[in-house]
Amino acid sequence: MANVDKLKKPAVVLLSGGIDSSTTLAVAIDRGFDTIALSFDYGQRHRVELEAARRVAESQKVKRHIVFPLNLAAFGGSALTADISVPKHRDPDRIGHNIPITYVPARNTIFLSIALALAEVIGAATIFIGANAVDYSGYPDCRPEFIDAFETMANLATRSGVEGRKITVAAPLIDQSKAEIIKLGTRLGLDYSLTLSCYDPDADGRACGGCDSCLLRRKGFLEAGILDPTRYAAAPLV
Amino acid sequence: MANVDKLKKPAVVLLSGGIDSSTTLAVAIDRGFDTIALSFDYGQRHRVELEAARRVAESQKVKRHIVFPLNLAAFGGSALTADISVPKHRDPDRIGHNIPITYVPARNTIFLSIALALAEVIGAATIFIGANAVDYSGYPDCRPEFIDAFETMANLATRSGVEGRKITVAAPLIDQSKAEIIKLGTRLGLDYSLTLSCYDPDADGRACGGCDSCLLRRKGFLEAGILDPTRYAAAPLV
Numbered sequence: 303m304a305n306v307d308k309l310k311k312p313a314v315v316l317l318s319g320g321i322d323s324s325t326t327l328a329v330a331i332d333r334g335f336d337t338i339a340l341s342f343d344y345g346q347r348h349r350v351e352l353e354a355a356r357r358v359a360e361s362q363k364v365k366r367h368i369v370f371p372l373n374l375a376a377f378g379g380s381a382l383t384a385d386i387s388v389p390k391h392r393d394p395d396r397i398g399h400n401i402p403i404t405y406v407p408a409r410n411t412i413f414l415s416i417a418l419a420l421a422e423v424i425g426a427a428t429i430f431i432g433a434n435a436v437d438y439s440g441y442p443d444c445r446p447e448f449i450d451a452f453e454t455m456a457n458l459a460t461r462s463g464v465e466g467r468k469i470t471v472a473a474p475l476i477d478q479s480k481a482e483i484i485k486l487g488t489r490l491g492l493d494y495s496l497t498l499s500c501y502d503p504d505a506d507g508r509a510c511g512g513c514d515s516c517l518l519r520r521k522g523f524l525e526a527g528i529l530d531p532t533r534y535a536a537a538p539l540v
Numbered sequence: 541m542a543n544v545d546k547l548k549k550p551a552v553v554l555l556s557g558g559i560d561s562s563t564t565l566a567v568a569i570d571r572g573f574d575t576i577a578l579s580f581d582y583g584q585r586h587r588v589e590l591e592a593a594r595r596v597a598e599s600q601k602v603k604r605h606i607v608f609p610l611n612l613a614a615f616g617g618s619a620l621t622a623d624i625s626v627p628k629h630r631d632p633d634r635i636g637h638n639i640p641i642t643y644v645p646a647r648n649t650i651f652l653s654i655a656l657a658l659a660e661v662i663g664a665a666t667i668f669i670g671a672n673a674v675d676y677s678g679y680p681d682c683r684p685e686f687i688d689a690f691e692t693m694a695n696l697a698t699r700s701g702v703e704g705r706k707i708t709v710a711a712p713l714i715d716q717s718k719a720e721i722i723k724l725g726t727r728l729g730l731d732y733s734l735t736l737s738c739y740d741p742d743a744d745g746r747a748c749g750g751c752d753s754c755l756l757r758r759k760g761f762l763e764a765g766i767l768d769p770t771r772y773a774a775a776p777l778v
Binding site: 408 | 611614648657661
């Protein structure tokens with residue numbers, strides 16, 4: 303693949319443009335990787351997140367940012383890809399305790415699989431994902447046991463794995479709270495005003511303030527004691 | 541997903557239009573499944589195989605045939621998706637002993653991941669794949685250890701798996717020879733003249749006769765003692 307096949311220490315980083323993936327990108331760069339950011343135009347209702355991903359990729363000076371088209375909306379089955387309402391203002395203490403309707407079937411499996419293909423083509427031994435199982439929406443494919451099982455499978459699936467060039471799936475934020483993640487990214491110079499977490503933003507990219515992702519984000523900034531730079535479409539309820 | 545969300549015993553079947561996937565479809569139907577065939581328009585040079593997939597899906601009376609667009613050619617890295625020649629007339633006894641240049645990085649991982657999403661959306665507990673590790677090209681993602689690892693991962697990745705509705709990845713042909721597969725499909729009434737195996741067919745869908753896939757196919761019909769209905773672009777070398 304042009305421009306990225308001669309990098310010294312390449313890594314593929316999944317980048318949605320939210321807090322976790324953007325911080326993960328900053329971590330990968332801090333660890334000395336030449337990063338290829340990979341985003342997906344998958345029919346998500348919050349497609350404006352791709353603009354956030356572009357801003358973050360540019361600010362972090364990635365070697366290349368690829369936006370891969372993938373029509374998961376053809377299947378539907380989620381509030382993020384079908385005409386189903388995104389739940390708002392749920393009890394924050396209940397978020398993460400069951401799998402909500404915003405779960406997109408097999409999303410991270412598909413994203414990691416395509417990242418795996420890209421990694422193999424460009425000779426990258428590491429794939430970074432911002433999965434987090436603390437302040438999260440309760441998606442099964444954000445848990446450490448999933449990441450581990452994917453890595454095992456990936457090394458059986460590929461030429462790299464079979465020929466002894468192990469592929470690592472790195473999820474450096476998996477056990478951190480949102481506040482810890484925000485503090486880490488801030489320390490690494492990440493500008494969170496570039497990011498977007500909301501599942502249901504307006505066309506202008508302003509956050510709804512009420513979806514699970516907005517609630518977790520707001521709580522994270524509060525707990526971190528860092529000013530929340532998010533642009534909201536309406537004044538917050540609390 | 542319309543038309544297929546009320547099936548009694550749904551299964552997703554990966555269908556390329558070659559011998560193995562077409563036979564697997566016949567097996568799934570023989571086992572009483574309501575089948576949704578899933579093919580990929582992934583930038584393969586032998587894109588005409590999608591016509592074969594359509595013919596087979598129609599003849600086997602699947603409930604629905606989905607052709608999913610997926611631009612793996614954007615990454616390249618394989619003789620099937622980039623401007624790299626397909627090797628011809630290799631020693632048949634050497635085929636399968638190493639990973640050839642026709643290997644497409646992470647292809648079956650990606651195909652199974654998207655099948656997993658579809659399966660979860662339509663409530664299918666079984667995904668069929670025609671993977672075969674006997675008379676095969678030597679791709680790592682056709683081996684039983686890969687299939688098993690994918691299934692383990694899939695049950696950690698999804699709502700279905702986490703909530704106890706186990707997803708099974710069935711590879712009924714994994715340990716059969718090509719001749720055994722052809723005999724099985726013939727017994728199940730599959731018309732192999734509808735199928736296409738060639739990696740490098742002409743625009744008219746006629747097989748090259750020399751790629752690994754053509755060689756394995758020809759050998760299979762010979763060993764099965766069944767007339768090979770393949771249309772070749774040129775007279776065979778042997």
